[in-house]
Amino acid sequence: MTTVDRRLWLLLPAGLTLTVAFLLPVGWLLSRAFTFPQPGFQNFVLLWERPVYLRVMGNTLWISAIVTPITVLLAFPVAHLMAHGSPRLRRWLVFLVLVPFWTSLLVRSFATAILLQRHGVLNSFLIAFGFTEEPLPLLYNMAGLLAGCVQVLLPFVIFPLYSSMARIDPAYMRAASTLGATPVRAFLRVYLPLTLPGLMTGATLVFISTLGYYIIPALLGGARQQMIAQLIQDQIATFGNWGVAGALSLVLLAATAALLALLQFTVGLKEIAR
Amino acid sequence: MTNVLELSGVQKRYDAVVAVDALDLSLRSGEFLTLLGPSGSGKTTTLMMVAGLQQPDAGTITLNGASVAKLPPYRRDIGMVFQHYALFPHMTVRRNVAFPLEMRGVSKTEALRLVDEALQLVGLPDHGDRLPKQLSGGQQQRVALARAMVYRPALLLMDEPLGALDRKLREQLQLEIKRVHQERGISVLYVTHDQEEALTMSDRIAVFNQGRIEQIGSPEELYDRPATRFVAGFIGDTNFLSGKVLAVSDGRCEIETPAGRLQARATQGLLVGASASVAVRPERVVPAASAALRGTITDVIFLGTSRKYVVRLKDGTECVVLRPANEAALGARGSEVELGWAPAHATAFRDG
Structure with a gap:
């Protein structure tokens, strides 16, 4: 017979x-999908039949699918330096990555907007140095949205990657070299596979986070980059359509759960919690 | 006989510290050469430079007659075994051992055959599908050995490969590495700080101290005819008795010590009238009638195959004597003994 840990009641305040x-409000919202305006699956039929819903859901997946590899590619060298650089460099990198992490998402998105706007810092720089004559359109389009998402999500890849990389014994790479592996082959056959747990974890976190983003696409993206969270907001605030909003939320939740299940299947949540 | 490896005038410094200084060393084909020394004596740095994992500041290293100065590790014809095995944790034993073959473009079928042969050689024919973490430390090191020689490199480098294992396993693996070395006829450059291990395994030993080689020779030479006081003290147990040089001639010398007048082999730098130390192995000290040394037994320790006697000489210095247990006892605690040795069995060194 297994005994229940009696200290579990410590969970009660937070649980309540x-x-x-x-749980109750979200459950209530989700349940609207099946009960509003009348019981049935009409909201899901609507999602399937109205092109705008499918387009936005497709948009959302597509944007997540672009943001994820860009973030991973940018995070990889940073995590590598953090894991194998000097302790002093590591402290600085951790600090530099964490400061924006602690800054309000809203503030950071507005800051990105200031940087990228038509007469913003970046465009002034590009014109001053002759890279372009006309200001480039960097805001309220895909470029702005990607810049906003990637800069916010970098820490979510850097830290899991760092924790995988820090556990890689430098002797592995030396051994690979003495065994005849060129640096590129040693990286591909030994180093990269050993970073996969961190890489998969980071990539999944980025993908899932991007799926549900609201502020960044609203502030930095354009009309053509509308994402699922914006659609949910529209349905509730503009149309009072709680049924479609619930159905959209349920789709988002299901996608997230499926991705987490996939991560558990490939890497294992145990590995991530380590 | 040709030399597989030659180092000449090799130097390496870290900031102000000279790790390896003007080193000359050569390794004959098929030889088992051990670099022995305390930590920080430059032996591992030397090995790393041969592997190409560190660059010498001066001097040349040639492998199979060609300079390797510009070659990265992966272009040198070497295999290396590390202290902590460094097996790739995400690959099975078989894929670990196949890794160097894969890097050399050996065909799949040929690689399979060579891997099986190598695993057979190290006594792990049925462990090919396991992951490294499913093996014991000793088994992991055997796999590392198989991996480092499956492609028959010209030279096998081993960096304290048994340092992480317990004593029993260490002794067992010493014999196995020796057997593999003999069966394959592979040239081995081995690094250890364990003098017993060096004596057990090596054809020749280079004793390192403070970035220089103190002496290089067969285990017997180093043990019986140490060239420096450091070598006499580092390899095996030794009694040191200090005194003044009375006479030097013909490779022999006479030393006047407070305990008595002693004869020994002379080493370089002995000057009549200068102070010197006589080193003699405990098992070379024998009871003698016309004895130079008199003393009192203060302790008798039974070691199974032998007995160890601690003798206090008349000037108060202690001298350890080791006699086989099946020989008549030297005496009981408190008894007076007279000791001596053949002059060829003791060596005198200049002090300081």
Whole structure:
């Protein structure tokens, strides 16, 4: 017979709060998908039949699919330096990555907007140095959205990658070299595979986070980059259509759950919690 | 006999510290050469420079007659075994051992055959599908050995390969590495700080101290005829008795010590009238009638195959004597003994 840890009641206060403030309202919203305006699956039929819904859901997946590899590619060298650089360099890198991480998402998105706008810092720089004559359109389009998402999500890849890389014994690369592996082959056959747990974790976090982004596409993206969270907001605030909003939320939740299940299947959540 | 490896005038410094200084060394084909020394004596740095994992500041290293100065590790014809095995944790044993073959473009079928042969050689024919973490430390090191020689490199480098293992396993693997070396006829450059290990395994030993080689020779030479006081002290147990040089001639010398007048082999730098130390192995000290040394037994320790006697000489210095246990006892604690040795069995060194 297994005995229940009696200390579990310590979970009660937080559990109650979460139930009242999160589970019940979210459950209520999701349940609207099947009950509003009348019981049935009409909201899901609507999602399938109206091209705008499918387009936005496709948009959302597409944007996540672009943001993820860009973020991973940018994070990889940073994590590598963090893991194998001097302790002093590591402290600085951790600090530099964490400072923006602690800054409000809204502030950072507005800051990105200031940087990228038509007469913003970046465009002034590009014109001053003759890279372009006319200001480039960097805001309210895909470029702005990607810049906003990637800069916010970098830490989510850097830290899991760092924790994988820090566990790679430098002797592995020396051994590979004495065994006849060129640096490129040693990287591809030994180093890269050993970073996969961190890489998969980071990539999944980025993909899932991007799926649900609202502020960044609203502030930095254009009309053509509308994402699922914006659609949910529109349905509720503009049309009062709680049914479609619930159905969209359920689709988002299902996609997230499926991705987490895939991560558990490939890497294992145990590995991530380590 | 040709030399597989030659180092000449090799130097390496880290900032102000000279790690390896004007080193000359050669390794004959098929030889098992050990670099022995305390930590920080430059032996591992030397090995790393041969591997190409570190660059010498001066001097030349030639492998199979060609300079390797400009060759990165992966272009040198070497295999290397590391102290902590460095097996790739995400690959099975078989894929680990096949790795160097794969890097050399050996065909799949040929690679399979060579891998099986190598695993057979190290006594792990049935462990090919396991992951390294499923093996014990000793098994992992055998796999590392198989991996480092499966492609028959000209030279096998081993960096304290048994340092992480317990004593029993270490002794067992010493014999196995020796057997593999003999069966394959492979040239080995081995690094250790364990003098017993060096004596057990090596054809020749180079004793390192402070970035220089103190002496290089067969285990017997180093043990019986140490060239410096450091070598006499580092390899095996030794009694040191200090005194003044009375006479030097013909490779022999006479030393006047407070405990008595002693005869020994002379080494370089002995000057009549200067102070010197006589080194003699405990098992070379024998009971003698016309004895130079008199003393009192203060302790008798039974070691199974032998007995160890601690003798206090008349000037108060202690001298350890080791006699086979099946020989008549030297005496009980408290008894007076007279000791001596053949002059060829003791060596005198200049002090300072």
